[in-house]
Amino acid sequence: xxxxxxxxxxxxxxxxxxxxxxxxxxxxxxxxxxxxxxxxxxxxxxxxxxxxxxxxxxxxxxxxxxxxxxxxxxxxxxxxxxxxxxxxxxxxxxxxxxxxxxxxxxxxxxxxxxxxxxxxxxxxxxxxxxxxxxxxxxxxxxxxxxxxxxxxxxxxxxxxxxxxxxxxxxxxxxxxxxxxxxxxxxxxxxxxxxxxxxxxxxxxxxxxxxxxxxxxxxxxxxxxxxxxxxxxxxxxxxxxxxxxxxxxxxxxxxxxxxxxxxxxxxxxxxxxxxxxxxxxxxxxxxxxxxxxxxxxxxxxxxxxxxxxxxxxxxxxxxxxxxxxxxxxxxxxxxxxxxxxxxxxxxxxxxxxxxxxxxxxxxxxxxxxxxxxxxxxxxxxxx
Numbered sequence: 304x305x306x307x308x309x310x311x312x313x314x315x316x317x318x319x320x321x322x323x324x325x326x327x328x329x330x331x332x333x334x335x336x337x338x339x340x341x342x343x344x345x346x347x348x349x350x351x352x353x354x355x356x357x358x359x360x361x362x363x364x365x366x367x368x369x370x371x372x373x374x375x376x377x378x379x380x381x382x383x384x385x386x387x388x389x390x391x392x393x394x395x396x397x398x399x400x401x402x403x404x405x406x407x408x409x410x411x412x413x414x415x416x417x418x419x420x421x422x423x424x425x426x427x428x429x430x431x432x433x434x435x436x437x438x439x440x441x442x443x444x445x446x447x448x449x450x451x452x453x454x455x456x457x458x459x460x461x462x463x464x465x466x467x468x469x470x471x472x473x474x475x476x477x478x479x480x481x482x483x484x485x486x487x488x489x490x491x492x493x494x495x496x497x498x499x500x501x502x503x504x505x506x507x508x509x510x511x512x513x514x515x516x517x518x519x520x521x522x523x524x525x526x527x528x529x530x531x532x533x534x535x536x537x538x539x540x541x542x543x544x545x546x547x548x549x550x551x552x553x554x555x556x557x558x559x560x561x562x563x564x565x566x567x568x569x570x571x572x573x574x575x576x577x578x579x580x581x582x583x584x585x586x587x588x589x590x591x592x593x594x595x596x597x598x599x600x601x602x603x604x605x606x607x608x609x610x611x612x613x614x615x616x617x618x619x620x621x622x623x624x625x626x627x628x629x630x631x632x633x634x635x636x637x638x639x640x641x642x643x644x645x646x647x648x649x650x651x652x653x654x655x656x657x658x659x660x661x662x663x664x665x666x667x668x669x670x671x672x673x674x675x676x677x678x679x680x681x682x683x684x685x
Contacts, residue, residue, distance in 0.1 A: 437466030
């Protein structure tokens with residue numbers, strides 16, 4: 304459903320050919336052209352000869368930063384993912400970093416993102432291995448924004464309450480209401496991340512931002528810079544586990560393949576400002592509104608766009624792409640006595656399929672007379 308205001312309305316008011324990287328400019332170009340005549344399309348012609356209604360249907364840009372694209376692909380991905388969910392409760396963890404590193408992220412998005420993923424994954428899997436002697440698993444997704452479109456790189460992670468036993472190679476679940484104490488997990492994550500940062504800078508794989516240029520010539524200043532966030536208590540959110548695979552599917556639907564802001568959150572674009580809704584976490588998670596100058600809004604949106612080829616969703620441990628099918632097969636066999644998907648998963652997948660089918664049907668039926676549309680070449684009169 305088309306909303307009254309869109310991200311494209313704000314982008315249209317800004318000269319995006321200057322001051323933005325190539326992949327950001329490409330994203331803006333795609334957002335402006337998405338579902339317009341520029342990308343081509345087809346005509347939906349009503350099959351009722353007495354109606355004669357014709358509607359133009361334009362192609363999508365399929366850019367992952369576009370708020371109008373990806374919904375159908377996301378639903379298909381969730382259905383496919385439901386085939387490979389381990390039969391266990393899943394913990395939800397969120398790994399965040401101090402704001403001192405935000406500029407490093409802007410200058411080194413790929414390298415920094417990889418480090419963030421690796422530090423979070425190794426921290427969790429190492430802890431599970433030492434505590435329960437099993438190979439753990441995780442599904443991780445990188446988000447780079449806060450609700451108010453502020454720069455906020457963080458990793459959401461789902462971790463099943465179990466793993467593959469190192470000695471027997473069989474599935475082993477553990478009954479715990481928490482994965483680990485958040486202080487222990489945050490300490491492990493912080494140490495791994497800081498060690499990785501220093502190594503990348505030393506090897507010249509991570510650029511030092513121009514605003515921190517003084518760090519390149521003075522090693523003492525560099526050490527002081529790292530000591531400041533190192534002394535902080537890093538915030539790692541550890542939530543009680545979801546009960547059952549169906550809850551995991553619902554979670555994936557909410558958090559996977561999201562864009563920095565959806566069009567439905569934009570309330571107004573006028574007088575050179577963008578007003579949009581956001582969740583104010585400092586006041587009890589209440590919905591609030593914020594108004595930004597258009598150029599500031601577009602700049603914030605651009606900061607959240609990851610480079611082409613970067614994988615925002617990653618699987619680790621027993622969820623690794625090459626082993627997850629076998630691991631899920633044997634885990635279900637042990638837990639349920641049957642390798643097939645449980646009823647709760649089948650029901651959740653059926654809900655998704657019915658929702659997708661309903662939306663597809665709604666756009667393939669004429670709103671004037673409720674007859675079916677027939678796809679035809681795009682007509683100038685449409």
